[in-house]
Structure formats: structure tokens, C-alpha cells
Amino acid sequence: MNISVPDELAERVRAYDLPISAICQDALMEAVRRARLKEKVMDDIQAVAERLQATMPEVVLKKYEEGYDVGVQWAKKEASVYQLKLIAGEIPNARWQGDEAIVELTCDPYIGMDPDGHELESAYERGVLEGASEVWAAARPLVQWKV
Known part of the structure; x- marks a missing residue:
């Protein structure tokens, strides 16, 4: 997998000698976690809305x-x-x-x-x-x- 970043950001990352791979992995893991949580919330949401409406x-x-x-x-x-x-x-x-x-x-x-x-x-x-x-x-x- 390859990623692209704007040149200015790449320069700033290099200036601080940040571990690009580790940071990207952490960010991707967090994005996957949020997507999984959202999927759980959205599962059968129409049925949930109808049940709540009835209350x-x-x-x-x-x-x-x-x-x-x-x-x-x-x-x-x-x-x-x-x-x-x-x-x-x-x-x-x-x-x-x-x-x-x-x-x-x-x-x-x-x-x-x-x-x-x-x-x-x-x-x-x-x-x-x-x-x-x-x-x-x-x-x-x-x-x-x-x-």
C-alpha cells in the first residue's frame, strides 16, 4: 500500500523525524475501529427508529x-x-x-x-x-x- 501526502506535509514530517509507517498504521486502525462501530450502530437502524417512534x-x-x-x-x-x-x-x-x-x-x-x-x-x-x-x-x- 502506498500513500501520498502534500510536499509541505512531507517536509514537516521529515523535519521532526516522525515514524511515518507507525503513525499511518495507528491512524488506519483508528479509522477501521470507527467504521466498525458505525456499522454496529447503523445495523437495523430503521427498525430501531420505528420502535422508538412507537414509544x-x-x-x-x-x-x-x-x-x-x-x-x-x-x-x-x-x-x-x-x-x-x-x-x-x-x-x-x-x-x-x-x-x-x-x-x-x-x-x-x-x-x-x-x-x-x-x-x-x-x-x-x-x-x-x-x-x-x-x-x-x-x-x-x-x-x-x-x-
Whole structure:
């Protein structure tokens, strides 16, 4: 097996007299280990998702769907590129904290805890954010970036 590295990196490795073969072997073993772990996780993941879905109370699913619909409409009609990029995690070192537009959307007097203790607010908010994110994922390639 042969590997290639950029000339600049090769020079830096030689400058420190690093054991290239051992380092590459270690890196490849780690990559194989991670791939094996990922394979274990992904095995039958659809069945796992379906089983988990069945454990969610109907009231939580309903609030998520309500939030999702609101997020889609907000993204289509009111959101800015900046807000959608922020929600999608495309702005380095920034985290969505919410703003007036999205906060107004998520203010629902019926959100909170249902009588059985299910957290409805987080399901609704997650729906809003995921709905808006999906609109952005579809619209992003169509947005003309002019400088």
C-alpha cells in the first residue's frame, strides 16, 4: 500500500523525524475501529427508529407536527437567510438562541407539560426548527449568491 501526502506535509514530517509507517498504521486502525462501530450502530437502524417512534406519546407527536408546520410557514414567508443559516448550524461559532420572530411562533399557551408529564414545549420547538431547516435545505441551492 502506498500513500501520498502534500510536499509541505512531507517536509514537516521529515523535519521532526516522525515514524511515518507507525503513525499511518495507528491512524488506519483508528479509522477501521470507527467504521466498525458505525456499522454496529447503523445495523437495523430503521427498525430501531420505528420502535422508538412507537414509544412517543401521541400528544408529543402532535405538538411536533404543529411546530413543524409553523416552522415551514415561517421559513417560507418571514425568515431571513441569516436566520435560516443560523438554525441550520452554518454560521461558525454561533448557536441559535431564538429571536422575536421565531419566539412568537413558539409561544403557544397550550405548550408545557401535559397531564402525564410529557414535555410538549421541546417537541413543538424542535418541530419548528426542523421544519424551517428543511425549507432552507431545499431553498439553499436555489439562492443566488451575489457579492
